[in-house]
Amino acid sequence: MSIAVITGSSGLIGSESASFFNHQGFEIVGIDNDMRRLFFGDDASNGRNHERLSKTLKSYTHYPVDIRDEQSIFRIFAKHGSNISAVIHTAAQPSHDWAMKEPFTDFSINALGTLILLEATRKYCQDATFIFTSSNKVYGDFPNHLKFVERETRWELDPENRWAKWGFDEQVPIDQSKHTLFGASKVSADVLVQEYGHTFGMKTVVFRGGCLTGPAHSGALQHGFLSYLIKCALNEVPYQILGYKGKQVRDNVHSYDLANAFWQFHLNPKCGEVYNIGGSRAINCSILEAITMIQNILRRSMIYSLSEDHRSGDHIWWVTDVSKFQRDYPKWKYRYGLSEIIQEMIDHP
Numbered sequence: 001m002s003i004a005v006i007t008g009s010s011g012l013i014g015s016e017s018a019s020f021f022n023h024q025g026f027e028i029v030g031i032d033n034d035m036r037r038l039f040f041g042d043d044a045s046n047g048r049n050h051e052r053l054s055k056t057l058k059s060y061t062h063y064p065v066d067i068r069d070e071q072s073i074f075r076i077f078a079k080h081g082s083n084i085s086a087v088i089h090t091a092a093q094p095s096h097d098w099a100m101k102e103p104f105t106d107f108s109i110n111a112l113g114t115l116i117l118l119e120a121t122r123k124y125c126q127d128a129t130f131i132f133t134s135s136n137k138v139y140g141d142f143p144n145h146l147k148f149v150e151r152e153t154r155w156e157l158d159p160e161n162r163w164a165k166w167g168f169d170e171q172v173p174i175d176q177s178k179h180t181l182f183g184a185s186k187v188s189a190d191v192l193v194q195e196y197g198h199t200f201g202m203k204t205v206v207f208r209g210g211c212l213t214g215p216a217h218s219g220a221l222q223h224g225f226l227s228y229l230i231k232c233a234l235n236e237v238p239y240q241i242l243g244y245k246g247k248q249v250r251d252n253v254h255s256y257d258l259a260n261a262f263w264q265f266h267l268n269p270k271c272g273e274v275y276n277i278g279g280s281r282a283i284n285c286s287i288l289e290a291i292t293m294i295q296n297i298l299r300r301s302m303i304y305s306l307s308e309d310h311r312s313g314d315h316i317w318w319v320t321d322v323s324k325f326q327r328d329y330p331k332w333k334y335r336y337g338l339s340e341i342i343q344e345m346i347d348h349p
């Protein structure tokens with residue numbers, strides 16, 4: 001049986017990928033030490049996802065190991081060797097704010113941890129596909145310097161802008177903008193993953209995600225906006241919108257659709273490839289629009305306030321142009337639209 005090694009296997013994307021690849025007949029080796037609890041507190045722990053995978057997957061082995069622990073990671077890869085045909089690397093420190101508190105921890109997990117996994121793959125299973133979840137934050141705050149027009153419930157990119165119609169493609173520059181420390185550690189990992197494709201001919205791919213979401217998201221104040229917003233709505237906890245009048249726009253892609261993108265790549269891999277991935281023009285909303293949708297479903301008002309200060313590194317408008325991925329992998333289609341995503345998260349909090 002082929003093995004998929006999944007780092008961050010208890011996380012939103014890791015747990016969905018574990019279910020998806022297991023369903024395709026893979027034995028799953030999960031690596032996750034629940035650092036998310038340390039980053040964001042008990043409420044944000046991914047322990048529930050770990051329990052679910054252990055109970056429901058046919059063949060699931062879990063290692064509560066830190067990806068920075070080179071010896072343990074190499075031992076795991078040595079044990080399974082060339083039976084590993086996919087490595088899905090989703091473990092990360094995912095927050096701008098947290099990275100400022102502990103830059104060294106952020107960089108060592110996001111950049112050094114990725115290098116350790118690339119080396120383990122090169123040494124023990126060089127033919128495996130190596131799938132990495134990067135971030136649209138590698139583009140820094142470049143998009144915020146473009147011209148926007150204000151609409152009633154959202155910002156829109158100036159219709160004359162080359163990216164207005166379909167959203168941001170992979171041509172957005174990554175230099176000369178503010179990335180935050182989190183963005184910088186992700187850039188380092190992103191470029192390393194590409195380089196292992198170019199230098200060693202490995203089947204590596206970078207997926208630069210916008211907002212990734214789904215019912216397995218343990219949303220926290222600093223990470224996972226839609227999940228945290230719904231959590232606040234369900235528990236009647238006040239939600240504070242940070243800046244941009246609540247009109248900042250994000251596209252959202254369901255974790256299932258992302259895991260399916262990983263699968264399509266695995267079936268027909270390339271070397272050192274880069275794709276922007278997200279909900280595109282099909283699935284996006286501003287925070288105000290998301291609040292309206294949630295209120296309509298719950299049939300009650302949310303308690304929220306607007307602060308003038310925006311979060312460091314926050315995009316005013318981000319919609320992903322996924323056409324490069326769609327061109328290369330025409331079988332990939334969205335299964336979840338925005339209302340299905342929100343309804344499912346309300347039904348399975």
Ligand SMILES: NC(=O)c1ccc[n+]([C@@H]2O[C@H](COP(=O)([O-])OP(=O)(O)OC[C@H]3O[C@@H](n4cnc5c(N)ncnc54)[C@H](O)[C@@H]3O)[C@@H](O)[C@H]2O)c1
Nearest residue numbers: 008011012013032033034035036066067091092133209212
């Ligand atoms: N969720 C989003 O909106 C979003 C957007 C863009 C990019 N991404 C990227 O996608 C990936 C997955 O995101 P997610 O939302 O599933 O995050 P998540 O926090 O739900 O999952 C990540 C998992 O990695 C684990 N982890 C963290 N540090 C670790 C370490 N040192 N050793 C072992 N395990 C560790 C955590 O415990 C957690 O369970 C990350 O790389 C993230 O940067 C996420």
